[in-house]
Amino acid sequence: MSDPAKALNIEDLRRMAKRRLTRGLFEFCDRGSEDDVALRHNREALERIKLRSRVLNDTSSRHTGSEIFGTPVDMPVVIGPTGPAGFVWYRGETELARAAAKAGIPFTVASTANTPMEDIVANGGGGRLWYHLYVWRDMEASLKAVPRAEAAGFEALVLTVDSTVPYNREFDVRNGVTMPVRLTARNVADIVTHPRWLFGTVGRYVMADGHMPRYHNIDMPPGLTSTGIRDFLFKNDMLDWEFLKRIRDMWPRKLVLKGVLHAEDAARAVEHGVDCVVISNHGGIASDAALAPIDVLPSVVREVGGKATVIVDSGFRRGSDILKGLALGADAVIVGRATLYGVAAAGEAGASRALQILHDEMRRTMGVMGLTSVADITREHVVTPDEYPL
Numbered sequence: 001m002s003d004p005a006k007a008l009n010i011e012d013l014r015r016m017a018k019r020r021l022t023r024g025l026f027e028f029c030d031r032g033s034e035d036d037v038a039l040r041h042n043r044e045a046l047e048r049i050k051l052r053s054r055v056l057n058d059t060s061s062r063h064t065g066s067e068i069f070g071t072p073v074d075m076p077v078v079i080g081p082t083g084p085a086g087f088v089w090y091r092g093e094t095e096l097a098r099a100a101a102k103a104g105i106p107f108t109v110a111s112t113a114n115t116p117m118e119d120i121v122a123n124g125g126g127g128r129l130w131y132h133l134y135v136w137r138d139m140e141a142s143l144k145a146v147p148r149a150e151a152a153g154f155e156a157l158v159l160t161v162d163s164t165v166p167y168n169r170e171f172d173v174r175n176g177v178t179m180p181v182r183l184t185a186r187n188v189a190d191i192v193t194h195p196r197w198l199f200g201t202v203g204r205y206v207m208a209d210g211h212m213p214r215y216h217n218i219d220m221p222p223g224l225t226s227t228g229i230r231d232f233l234f235k236n237d238m239l240d241w242e243f244l245k246r247i248r249d250m251w252p253r254k255l256v257l258k259g260v261l262h263a264e265d266a267a268r269a270v271e272h273g274v275d276c277v278v279i280s281n282h283g284g285i286a287s288d289a290a291l292a293p294i295d296v297l298p299s300v301v302r303e304v305g306g307k308a309t310v311i312v313d314s315g316f317r318r319g320s321d322i323l324k325g326l327a328l329g330a331d332a333v334i335v336g337r338a339t340l341y342g343v344a345a346a347g348e349a350g351a352s353r354a355l356q357i358l359h360d361e362m363r364r365t366m367g368v369m370g371l372t373s374v375a376d377i378t379r380e381h382v383v384t385p386d387e388y389p390l
């Protein structure tokens with residue numbers, strides 16, 4: 001097994017994940033869509049933003065603690081929903097939940113998790129758990145997850161609204177990562193040359209649970225073939241603001257709207273009673289021509305800051321990236337791939353390593369910036385490309 005302790009940064013965990021997973025599965029986790037422009041642009045947009053340091057402040061006792069929904073977190077980071085978490089590692093969602101609990105941050109269970117949500121609550125380490133909802137073509141069947149998540153005790157419901165049409169991921173088609181999986185000589189070779197994943201993940205589901213990985217939280221008619229499952233999992237492109245009202249009426253706890261890229265939509269969401277908006281382009285997956293969320297963030301903060309929690313994601317790989325998001329007004333940052341690489345490389349230990357790296361990088365950068373507390377970060381600490389040279 002790869003030793004995640006040897007990973008010095010998220011890129012090292014990415015490389016470990018790449019070695020353990022088949023090429024098809026790794027690209028499914030790693031890439032964006034079409035030409036990967038949005039994926040690259042998310043990084044470029046973050047890299048162009050600079051942090052401004054102040055010197056000779058005693059920073060010997062600095063800490064990354066903050067609050068989300070009024071409840072303390074050890075750092076203002078949330079693990080976002082990533083569909084294949086349970087496919088890259090046996091019961092990967094539970095491993096991620098435990099890593100998040102130990103790091104003192106929330107974890108979001110994806111709709112397509114391969115473990116029943118109640119099991120994740122029972123075995124996930126007792127931390128804060130959010131449940132993510134995708135709405136399939138059969139809306140009523142999709143909504144059955146909502147009272148179930150409430151009964152299971154989830155703190156928040158994360159409704160993702162940027163994925164109502166299929167992504168254009170040509171590499172998935174080429175790799176045969178489709179439903180049903182297309183077996184070719186190339187991807188059979190890909191699978192058999194990755195025994196750590198094949199036996200350690202797929203083999204473990206078969207041995208321990210008696211079947212291949214399944215979707216345990218989606219209310220599908222029994223006995224569907226893989227083509228039937230594919231057709232069932234067609235997302236619903238009829239979602240509208242009336243639907244958001246319906247969800248608000250159904251869900252009594254914190255409601256998070258994920259996938260917003262326009263300040264007017266953020267304002268309208270808050271008028272509809274949403275507690276938190278996530279500025280996201282789905283990690284560059286939803287549209288290859290999408291704006292980078294970090295560039296949209298300031299306009300959303302101007303519109304709804306103080307009225308709702310604002311979270312940003314897409315492209316965050318370093319502690320300094322997180323500080324840039326906070327300085328531009330976000331209350332927290334979601335990470336997707338950073339912890340997905342970690343869990344794919346080494347389960348809970350890998351996910352914990354990813355969070356430890358981000359935490360250590362945040363603390364180090366805060367020291368350089370002359371900051372002792374996340375609460376002290378302001379717009380003054382960040383310089384955007386339109387502002388330099390100073």
Ligand SMILES: Cc1cc2nc3c(=O)[nH]c(=O)nc-3n(C[C@H](O)[C@H](O)[C@H](O)COP(=O)(O)O)c2cc1C
Nearest residue numbers: 029080081082083110160282283314315335336337
């Ligand atoms: C492989 C993969 C699967 C994902 N699955 C979901 C999902 O099921 N629901 C969702 O709302 N977002 C999903 N996301 C998006 C993440 O929640 C998050 O918005 C994104 O990963 C953030 O970008 P980052 O990966 O650069 O951190 C997925 C992302 C990846 C990479």
